[in-house]
Amino acid sequence: MDLLIRNAHIVAPGEDLHGEEKDLLIRDGYIAAIGENLPSAPGLEELSYKGQCASIGWVDIGAQVGDPGLEHRETLHTAGAAAAAGGFTAVAALPNTQPVIDDKSGVQYISKNAYGKLVQFLPIGAITQGCKGLDITEMIDMQRAGAVAFSDGEKPLQHAGVMLRALEYVKAFGGLVINQPLDKLVSHGGQVHEGRVSTAMGLAGVPAIAEEIMVRRDLHLLEYAESRLHLANLSTAGAVQMVREAKSRGLQVTASVSIMNLVYDETAVADFDSNFKVMPPLRRAEDRAALLAGVKDGTIDIISAHHVPLEEEVKKLEFSYADFGVTGLETLYALSRTYLSDWLDAETLVQALAYNPRKLFGLPVPHIAVGQPAELTIFHPDMEWVYERGRVRSRSLNSPVLGQRLKGRPLGVINNNQFFSALA
């Protein structure tokens, strides 16, 4: 695969070329030359959108891929296509499939698949068998087979004793535990953030403390176990503050936030639109501001697409009957540019989408330098487009911005000697 990328603004924090505008020549999957006004050649494809940017490929840290068992929502093929269109070259697959990814063969099923070598799938093994929250899985076996981390995914681990044993057990191989914090006895049937809006809607609320109690618990367990923990998809100001303090005390904790919680607040659900029904729920404007501040000061390391594809039979329903979750891989970048352009610079975004996820999973970090394999995302911060039904690459349509005009667009990804054009 040969490609000449013209006048790309390079976003590579910490590297020499960061902030410069260069032509990048890709030949046979490697960066063959970097310079200005590199010569065109007959038959050499060129990518030359004025204002385009280039970074190393982005990595999502937890998507529902639907495969195995839920292929009516997503398959590894459609998830891969959606990821490539969204600028991702790797996607960590949550274990909440049917069956659950809770043993070696499940992990191998995910890791042997890839989307045309463009998008690599990184299996996350379940912490407990069947994600039931009771008995821990064969984590060493799964790690050897390629699991990058352990989590019960959409099912927050309720049992403190099991959580403690998981945190201790993964130390045998320097493993990582991921938990999305929510105490289900406190949230009890909650549909949206508990507050002014839920009260006026007559909907059962998920109080902020339902999350914060579990963040506090997990941090205590982490400190005791002296292990590594990632708290996924935080949504409250209190949770961000607890993580900030834990980091300053030297605990090995990292955190992420879903793009939905960065972009929207509780008022988005006031019209009972189930495409804003997500877990964790959209919270107060103050929480959203605290999450943004957390991303800026590094308390929150990673922004996730929190991709949860769902068929319309479980989504296009009365609000309280609809499932939680929306798709996100294809629209994360555009949402960030459309709604957060005053808040989030390219450098912070690339740090949160490309560098920190690799650090989290201990993956090698590609470099933008001559002679290196090309694993790149090309994106345009200002290009406008419509996320139209006909353009959706995910198998599911449960997006709050379907049909909406957006600003900011991934143009394509390059990986393993292949080029995927999102505009094609």
Next chain:
Amino acid sequence: MATVQQLSTKHVLGIKYLTEADIRLIFETAQSFKEVINRPIKKVPSLRDVTVANLFFENSTRTRISFELAEKRLSADVVNFSASSSSVKKGETLLDTVNNILAMKVDMVVMRHPAPGAHHFLAKHIDANIINAGDGTHEHPTQALLDAFSMQEKVGDLAGKHIAIFGDILHSRVALSNIFCLNKLGAKVRVCGPPTLIPKHIRSLGVDVSHDVWDTLQWCDVANILRIQLERQDIKYFPSLREYGQYFGINRALLDSLGKPIVVMHPGPINRGVEIASDVADSGHSIILQQVENGVAVRMAVLYLLAAAR
């Protein structure tokens, strides 16, 4: 006197979405219908050729009968549907059920449904006028309208009046609709009940909160006592009906100790001896049966005004 002669909305999904002028227009119209239904010939031809479907996905006796009577007195053609006798049990979705009924050329839908916002969902997908007859724990607008209408009859204009709502506020669509309605009419509202049955953020709707029944009775001009909704409580919010009745129920001795008359209301059905003692329900304080009568007039007004704008 209202200046508009038409409602500002095509549906009545909740009091939240009505203006004060809408509410006053409904009251004014209900007043004339109240005269009509007390005549020897109670029927008017206003809704002739209008077909109304009453869709009840949740049990109801008084609301369903009240709507049906209102529709029949306006000469509408009426079809009734209730979940127990329907294909919902066979797994049909709400949208499919309603679309099937609309395919039979129904103009208006009166619906009760257990899911909050079910009517919003429907309004996005169908064309008929929709009247909310109760959606889960969200709203029950016609109940609030008939409550406020009945209060006004007893105590005059509600601006500045003290209205207390007692009981299970957490699971009550009547409480929410009452709060929105009374606020729009300028009344001062207080809710009173055990803390576990009062939503934590209820003050954000502009009401006071108390857990002291006697103090609240002393404060109020009207006491609207809500039913304990045991069917909506999947976990225990209070230890026993016995203790509830003893500490949060309203009985004659309490009322007598106030040294002032107050108006007692209840949307029904009542749990005698729990939230309200029989000697209160059947007393001269109580306007429970007037509420029921006014319910028909108020629902006639809502149906008439929506149909008039078609």
